[in-house]
Amino acid sequence: MGLSSLALFIFIFMALFSLTHSSPPMCHGDDSSALLQFKQSFFTPVYDFDKCQFKLASWTLELNKSDCCSWDGVECDDNTGRVIGLDLSSSCLFGSINSSSSLFRLVHLQRLNLAYNSFFSSSIPPQVLSVGANAGLTGYLPNFTWSSPLQTLYLARTSFSGELPASMGNLSFLTWLYIRECNFSGSIPSSLGNLTKLTTLLLSYNSFVGNIPHSLGNLLQLSYLEMSCTQLTGQVPFRLVNLPQLSYLDLSYNLLSGEIKFENVTQLSIIGLNNNQLTGPVTFGPMNLTNLRVLDLAVNKIHGQISNSIFNLKNLQVLYLFKNYFNGTLEFDEFLKLKHLYELDISGNQLSLLIKETSANATLQKFQLLGFSSCNLSEVPNFIRSQHELKHLNLSNNKIHGQVPEWMWNTSTTSLGVLDLSNNLLAGFSQHPIIFPWTSLQFLDLRSNFLQGSLPVPPVSTLHFYISNNSLTGNIPELFCNLSSLEVLDLANNNLSGSLPRCFDNFGASLSVLDLRRNKFQGSIPKTWIRGSQLKIINFSQNKFQGQLPRLLAECTMLKVLDLSDNQFNDMFPFWLGHLPNLKVLMLRSNKFNGPMETPQTYFYKFPNIRILDISNNDFMGKLPLRLFENWKAKKFEDEHVLTYIHENSDFQTKSSYWFVSTAQAYTYSMVMTNKGNNVFYEKVQEVFTAIDFSSNGFVGEIPESIGNLKGAQLLNLSNNALTGHIPSSLGNLTELEALDLSQNKLSGEIPEQLIQLTFLEFLNVSRNILIGSIPQGRQFDTFENSSFDGNPRLCGRPLTRKCENSNEPPSQASISQESQDSRSLFEFGWKIVAIGYGFGFVVGVIIGRIVIARKHDWLMKTLRIRPLGGKRRRN
C-alpha cells in the first residue's frame, strides 16, 4: 500500500534529478549510427499526444543537427564525445528491443533510462495504434558479455519481459537499477550480488519466483531496496536485512516466510515486510536503531508475544502489526515508550490491550491513526479524550459497552476521517440530538451494536455510513437529505419506521448502495426519486412499502441488485427494467404484484444478466414468462468458479505523512429466499448463484420444453401454481440443479427418466400433482423421501410403499458406485450411505434424514458450491 507510493515518489524524484544535460563536443560516428538504427526499429505514432516527449524526432542527420550529442535525451562525455547517457523516458516508444539491438553497441553508456514507455493513459485512442494489447516498449535484456560502464539502468514501467540474465553480474559499475513494474519473470540471478556498487535496487511489481539470493547480502553500498509485489518465497537472508547502508527496505506483498533478526542496521529508516507469510518473531538487536521511523509487519502469521525489542525503537513513528497471530496481554504503556509514535495499528490479533487511566500521559503523544480492533477493550480508551489529531480510529470488534462517552464529541473534530465502532455492545450516545461533530468524517461504521433511540445524522462529508443491526427507532430525519456525498447507506435490521422523507427526491446523487432491509418503513417510494443515479444495490426488503415502483429506476443503468421482497408493492411486473445491462438479482417475492407476465412486444431487452429472479408469492398469472430468459447467457456459467460474493467495494484514502492510508471496505448483499422448502437467510450471496422462483402465483398452462435452456440454474421453484401438462424431459438438461420444486400444480403424466441425470439434485418435490407411473430409480432418486412424491395417487415405486406392476429391478450396486464418482464430495457421503443401505431399509432412511438436516446447517458451505478437488464434474 503505502511503501510503494513512497517508493514511486522517490523514484520520480530521482528520475527528475538524473535528467541529462548535454554538452558541446562532436559525437562519435559509431554512436550516431547506432542511435539512428535504434530509432528505425520503432515506428512513430502518427497522433499528437501531449504526454509524449518525442525525443526521437530530433534524431536526424539534417545539416546543422547531425551532432548526436545535441539530440534530445542524448548525453555525451565532455572530453571524448562518446554517448554516455540516454534518457528516453516517457517517449512513447512503441516497438521492441532485443539483445541484438543497436542500443547495446553504445559501449560507453553509463546511464540508460527507458522508463515509462508503456501505457500512458486511456487517452490514447485504443489502440489508433494497432500494436495490440501490449502497446509500448517491449524487450529482453541482452547477455552482457562485455564489461559495460553502465551505471544506471531504468526500465520502470516498460513491457520488458523474460528473465534477468545472469550476465547482469558483469555490469559491475551499476549503481542504480530500476526495473519496477515490468514483466520480468524467473528467479533473481544470484550474480546481482556482484554488483557491489549498487546503491538502489528496485525490482517491485514483476513476477519473480524463488528465493531472494543470499549473495545480495554482498551489496554493502545498498541503501534502497524494493522487491515488493513479486512472488518471492523462502526466508529473508539475514545479511541482506542487516546491510550497513540499508535505509529503505520494502519486501511487502511476497510469500516470504520464517523469522527475521535485525541486528546492525543503524541506517534503516523504513521497513516494509507486510503481507507475507512470516511466522517467526521479528526482533531487533541492541544497536541503537535511532533512524527507524516506519515498521510494517501487518498481515503475516507472526505468533506469540510482540517482541519487546520493538519498544526500544525510540524514534518509531509508524507501527503496523495488524492481522497477525500475536497473543497475550499487552500494556498500552509499552507503546508510550515510543514518544514519536503517531500511527499504531495492532488490530486483528489475539491480544488483550490493557489501558490504564494514567495512560493519560499519552496526551503528550498526538496519534493520527489508532487501530485497536479485536483488542478485548471494554470501553473507549480514556486517553483518546485528549487526542485532537486523529484521522483514523478503529475500535471495532471489542466489548465496548454503555454509551459512547460525551467527550468523544470534542475529540479530533476537524481531523477524524474514519471511525469504526462496529461489533461492540454500545447502547447509545450520551449526546442529543445526535448530530456527529466530525467535519472531515468519510467513513462511519456503527454496525452490530445495541444502539437505541433515533437515527444519528452523520456529517455532510460522510461517504459511507453503516448502522445496520441495531435497535434504532423513529424516522429517517430530513437532515439526511443534506448528505450529498453519501455512497453507502446501510440502515438494515433496525426498528426504523415512517415514510421516506419528502426531501428524498434530492437525495443520493452519489449513492451506490442503499440498504433499508428489515425495518418498518412504509408509504411509497417518491416517484421522482433517482436521477442519473449511481445506484448498484437497492435493498428495500422486509418493510411495509406500498404503491408502484418509481419508473425512474429504469435509469439506474448500474443497478445490480433490486430487492423489494416482503413489502406491499402493488404494480405490474417491471418489464421496463429489462434493458438494465447489469441487473443480476431481482427480488419481488411476497408483495402484491399482479397481472400477466407475458412479455409485451414493446420490450426488446430481456434481462440480459439476470441470475436470481424471485417473483414468488404474488398475484401474477398467465403463462410462465420464460421469454424473459431468451438472453440467458448459459455460456457464462461455465468457467465461473471463483468464490466471490455480491458486494460493493469502497476504497478511500486518508493521507498520512508517509503515504495514503487506504481503507478498503466492502458492503455485502444478503437476502432471504426459499430453498428446499425452507426460508433461508443468505448472509452472503455468491456471484454465480442462480435461482428462479415463480412459486405461489396463478401461472397456468404447460411448462415449455424450452425450460431446458435455463442452463446453470441451481434452484427452480414453480410450486403452488396451476400448471398443467407433463413435466418436460428437458429439465434433465439443467445439470446444475440442486433443488427442483414442482409441487402443488396439476402436472400429469410420468416423471421423466431424464431427471436422474441431475446429479447435484438434493431436493425434489413433485408432491400434490396428478402424476402417474413409476418413480425413476437410481442416483439422487434413491435419496428422496416419500414427501417428495406424496399426493399423487397414481404414482408408484420406491420410496412410496405403493408397488408398481411390472416394476423393474432396482439398479445394481455396481452402477451406483460408478455414478457416485462424478458427484460432488459433499455428496459422496450421502451416496455411500445409500449404496450400503440397500439391505437395511428403514435404518438407512433415518440416517439419510439426519444428513439432510446436517446439510441445512451447512448452509454456507452449500452456497459456496464447493467442488471436489480434481476439477469439474463431467456431464453424462
Ligand SMILES: *[C@@H]1O[C@H](CO)[C@@H](O)[C@H](O)[C@H]1NC(C)=O
Ligand atoms: C540551422 O537550424 C536553424 C533552426 O534550428 C535554422 O534556422 C537554420 O537555417 C539552420 N541552418 C542551416 C545551415 O541549415
Ligand SMILES: *[C@@H]1O[C@H](CO)[C@@H](O)[C@H](O)[C@H]1NC(C)=O
Ligand atoms: C532483433 O530485432 C530485429 C528488429 O528489431 C530483428 O531484425 C532481429 O531479427 C531480432 N533478433 C533477434 C535475435 O530476435
Ligand SMILES: *[C@@H]1O[C@H](CO)[C@@H](O)[C@H](O)[C@H]1NC(C)=O
Ligand atoms: C544468453 O545466453 C544464454 C546462454 O549462455 C542463452 O541461453 C540465452 O538465450 C541468451 N540470452 C539472450 C537474451 O541472448
Ligand SMILES: *[C@@H]1O[C@H](CO)[C@@H](O)[C@H](O)[C@H]1NC(C)=O
Ligand atoms: C561476463 O563477461 C564475460 C566477457 O567479458 C563473459 O565471458 C562472461 O560469461 C560474462 N559473465 C556472465 C556471468 O555472463
Ligand SMILES: *[C@@H]1O[C@H](CO)[C@@H](O)[C@H](O)[C@H]1NC(C)=O
Ligand atoms: C562474481 O564475479 C566473480 C568474478 O569476478 C565470479 O567468479 C563469480 O562467479 C561471480 N559471482 C556471481 C554470483 O556471479
Ligand SMILES: *[C@@H]1O[C@H](CO)[C@@H](O)[C@H](O)[C@H]1NC(C)=O
Ligand atoms: C556492525 O557493523 C559494523 C560496521 O558496519 C561492523 O564493524 C560490525 O562488525 C557489525 N556488527 C555485527 C554484529 O554485525
Ligand SMILES: *[C@@H]1O[C@H](CO)[C@@H](O)[C@H](O)[C@H]1NC(C)=O
Ligand atoms: C545507544 O545510544 C546511547 C546514547 O544515545 C548510548 O549511551 C548507548 O551506548 C547506545 N547503545 C548502543 C548499544 O550503541
Ligand SMILES: *[C@@H]1O[C@H](CO)[C@@H](O)[C@H](O)[C@H]1NC(C)=O
Ligand atoms: C500464545 O500462542 C502460543 C503459540 O503460538 C502459545 O504457546 C501460548 O500459550 C499463547 N499464549 C497465550 C497467552 O495465549
Ligand SMILES: *[C@@H]1O[C@H](CO)[C@@H](O)[C@H](O)[C@H]1NC(C)=O
Ligand atoms: C505520567 O504522568 C504522571 C503524572 O501525571 C507522572 O508522575 C509520570 O511520571 C508519568 N509517566 C510517564 C511514563 O511519563
Ligand SMILES: *[C@@H]1O[C@H](CO)[C@@H](O)[C@H](O)[C@H]1NC(C)=O
Ligand atoms: C437437452 O440436451 C440434449 C442433449 O444434450 C439435446 O439434444 C436437447 O435438445 C436438449 N434439450 C433442451 C430443451 O435443451
